[in-house]
Amino acid sequence: MKINITVIIINILAILGISFSFYKNRGKSVKALKIALKSSLKMAPAIGIIIILVGLLMGFITPELITKLLGNQTGIIGIILASIVGAVLMIPSLIAFPLTASLVESGASISVAAAFITTLTMIGFVTLPIEMRELGKKITFLRNGISFIIAVGIALIMGVLLK
Amino acid sequence: MNEDAKKQNQQSGNGMNDKSKMGQQKNNNKGNLVILVGIILTAVILLAIYPENKAASINASSDLIKELILILPAVLILMGLFSVWVSKEIVIKYMGHASGIKGMILSLVMGMLPTGPLYIAFPMASMLLKKGARVANIIIFLSAWACIKLPQELVELRFMGARFMFIRLSFTIIMVIFMGFLIEKIDKYSNKK
Numbered sequence: 001m002k003i004n005i006t007v008i009i010i011n012i013l014a015i016l017g018i019s020f021s022f023y024k025n026r027g028k029s030v031k032a033l034k035i036a037l038k039s040s041l042k043m044a045p046a047i048g049i050i051i052i053l054v055g056l057l058m059g060f061i062t063p064e065l066i067t068k069l070l071g072n073q074t075g076i077i078g079i080i081l082a083s084i085v086g087a088v089l090m091i092p093s094l095i096a097f098p099l100t101a102s103l104v105e106s107g108a109s110i111s112v113a114a115a116f117i118t119t120l121t122m123i124g125f126v127t128l129p130i131e132m133r134e135l136g137k138k139i140t141f142l143r144n145g146i147s148f149i150i151a152v153g154i155a156l157i158m159g160v161l162l163k
Numbered sequence: 164m165n166e167d168a169k170k171q172n173q174q175s176g177n178g179m180n181d182k183s184k185m186g187q188q189k190n191n192n193k194g195n196l197v198i199l200v201g202i203i204l205t206a207v208i209l210l211a212i213y214p215e216n217k218a219a220s221i222n223a224s225s226d227l228i229k230e231l232i233l234i235l236p237a238v239l240i241l242m243g244l245f246s247v248w249v250s251k252e253i254v255i256k257y258m259g260h261a262s263g264i265k266g267m268i269l270s271l272v273m274g275m276l277p278t279g280p281l282y283i284a285f286p287m288a289s290m291l292l293k294k295g296a297r298v299a300n301i302i303i304f305l306s307a308w309a310c311i312k313l314p315q316e317l318v319e320l321r322f323m324g325a326r327f328m329f330i331r332l333s334f335t336i337i338m339v340i341f342m343g344f345l346i347e348k349i350d351k352y353s354n355k356k
Contacts, residue, residue, distance in 0.1 A: 006321040007233050010314070014237035017244045028247045036243035040235065045195035047231065051224050052202050059220025060209065093310075094238060094318050098227055101322040113323070114331055121310035122335075127282050134285035135292070135301075138353065142346045143302060150338040154331060161330055 043092050050095045054102045067107030072159070074112070079155045082112040083148060086119030093121050111159030118151035234321055238314040242277040249278050251287055258304065259294045267340065270300040274307025277314050284308040298350050299343035306339040 021029040057066075070078060091099070100113045123144050124131070131140045210217050254273045261269045274284075288301045311332065319328045 004321070006317060010234060010237045010241075010317050010321075014240045018240055021244055021248070029244075032243035032247040033240065034243075035246055036236075036239040039242065040239050042192065045192065045199045047235075048199045049195065049202055051227050051231075052199075052206050054227050055220040055224030056202075056206055056209065058223035059216040059218075060213070093312075093315055094235065097318050097322040098230065102223065102227075104323075110327065114327070117319070117323075118310065118331070118335065121315075122306060124281055124309070127285070130282050130285050134289040138350065139298070139302070139346065142349060143305065143342070146342045146345065147306065150335075150342060154334045154338065157334060158327070158330055162326060 043095065046092055046095055050091070050099050054099060057102060058106065061106070063106040066103060070103060070108035070112045072109040072111070074109070076152075076156075078109070079111050079115045079152055079159075082116040083119045083151050083155070086116040086151070087123040087144075087148060088125050089120060090124075090126050091120060093117070096120055109159060110162045111155040114158040115151050115155035118154055119148060122147040122151060230321075234318060238318060241314045242312075245277045246279050249276050251278070251283070254278065255287060255291060255294075258291055258296060258300065261300075262297070266297065266300050267303060267343075270304040270343075271307050271311075271336065271340070274304045274309075275311045275313050277312045281309050297347065299347040302343040302346050303339055306342065307336075310335060311339075 018029060018032070021032060070082070074081075096117060100108075100117055104110065104113050128140060128144070131143075206220070210220065254276075258266070258269060258273055284305055288305050291304070292298070292301055316328060316332060319331075323331075
């Protein structure tokens with residue numbers, strides 16, 4: 001377990017934030033804590049899934065296999081596949097980062113990781129119906145379609161920059 | 164449990180609630196629980212058959228648990244604070260008036276604040292459009308809301324490293340702004356026809 005500067009900063013921010021909030025308005029602060037508790041309960045099953053998945057991944061799947069499936073030599077096809085998976089899946093992105101990090105650690109390429117994270121956050125298959133109802137088909141398809149292309153583009157650029 | 168889920172949805176949706184979303188959320192949670200049970204069973208069986216892989220698996224899982232305990236509560240508290248202190252009404256008020264470069268930056272910043280899940284951003288966006296906000300700004304707002312949440316970026320920084328996060332973030336911001344103007348152009352063009 002590494003306690004690094006990011007962890008310290010996040011916790012200091014949270015402590016300062018909640019203290020200041022309590023000082024300003026007790027009711028609102030209690031509400032904020034309730035929202036935090038509720039969203040963590042809502043996320044709990046997904047967190048459990050990822051924790052076990054990462055364990056199995058590190059214990060059973062060899063880095064060679066991950067490199068073969070998600071490594072650099074998969075090229076553009078690997079990136080496009082990762083983008084599709086990211087677009088369809090509904091993983092809370094907070095939890096997706098550790099999963100992606102462990103994949104990269106065992107041999108997945110940076111491009112595949114970037115593509116997956118970018119479509120996971122930008123494109124929502126599950127929320128498409130709501131988006132269409134509120135903003136119309138045209139804007140919805142344009143936004144999600146262009147986002148997909150952007151994700152592949154960002155992935156390619158990052159593959160070059162972070163080699 | 165069901166009662167709780169309902170309440171929770173009412174709260175997060177505030178005035179702009181919709182029933183289909185409620186059902187979806189419930190199904191989603193149930194589905195995740197089923198997957199969780201399935202994956203626990205799979206793990207137990209796999210580890211029983213291959214005990215030699217046990218150490219590595221349990222190590223990786225417990226490392227991740229420790230990491231998450233250090234980081235997640237703080238992130239969730241920050242998100243809770245934002246959703247309480249920066250209300251939808253404030254976002255709409257500021258974005259409805261701004262224009263030009265200022266409007267663009269404001270859309271980006273308002274989207275980045277962690278004020279709630281994506282599905283409450285769509286009704287906000289449609290309300291803003293009706294109030295006369297630019298299409299480009301709405302797209303920037305929505306995309307920032309979807310993929311550039313501030314506390315989330317701290318988690319990305321923690322797990323993926325500074326270089327990965329900064330490069331991905333800067334390209335995402337540039338591309339999101341570009342996409343906003345592109346979609347606005349296409350939208351204008353197709354409306355003319």
